[in-house]
Amino acid sequence: MDIEEFYDADPRRRSGEDRQFGLSWSDAADEHSLWDLYWNSGSGELYLMRKPVVDPLVGWTGYALEDDARAVSRIEHRILGAAQHLIHPRQVKAKTGDESEDYNKEALTEDLEVEVLGTIPDAGQVDRVLAGWEQAMEQPDSLSWLRARLSAEGVTASS
Numbered sequence: 001m002d003i004e005e006f007y008d009a010d011p012r013r014r015s016g017e018d019r020q021f022g023l024s025w026s027d028a029a030d031e032h033s034l035w036d037l038y039w040n041s042g043s044g045e046l047y048l049m050r051k052p053v054v055d056p057l058v059g060w061t062g063y064a065l066e067d068d069a070r071a072v073s074r075i076e077h078r079i080l081g082a083a084q085h086l087i088h089p090r091q092v093k094a095k096t097g098d099e100s101e102d103y104n105k106e107a108l109t110e111d112l113e114v115e116v117l118g119t120i121p122d123a124g125q126v127d128r129v130l131a132g133w134e135q136a137m138e139q140p141d142s143l144s145w146l147r148a149r150l151s152a153e154g155v156t157a158s159s
Contacts, residue, residue, distance in 0.1 A: 001114050003094040006094070018039075019041065019126070020038055021133050023036045025142065025143050029139035033051065034053055035051070039126045043116075043119070044119045045118070046119070046155065047087060049113070049114050087096070118158075136149075140141075
């Protein structure tokens with residue numbers, strides 16, 4: 001599902017805080033994407049948000065995406081909330097309804113896919129389950145570590 005569908009499907013997601021656990025999870029099967037990992041305090045869901053890989057020298061600010069079907073002029077990250085974590089502008093719009101203040105074009109919704117990994121009821125348990133995530137995320141194919149860790153802890157997505 002895309003990021004807007006994710007927030008629309010459950011009102012608890014908009015009211016909850018999205019606590020970030022890394023912005024560069026990788027999958028050996030998809031070198032053109034990175035994943036952000038979040039835990040939503042409203043729904044208790046641990047979820048991944050897939051995003052296209054950006055030029056490491058430019059980042060999101062000033063990064064121009066072009067293809068034959070569309071041209072997106074500017075994408076920016078925005079700092080949000082007391083946690084001061086970076087999230088994608090499309091996520092800001094989906095959660096709050098606010099458009100980007102600086103640029104009128106942003107990544108299209110389909111560029112940000114969400115996968116709910118499972119539900120963890122409280123922040124303390126999330127910290128325990130994800131212990132060591134900072135080091136694991138830096139390794140190649142880090143999503144394999146994450147999925148194995150969640151499986152070992154009995155965290156599964158509900159169908």
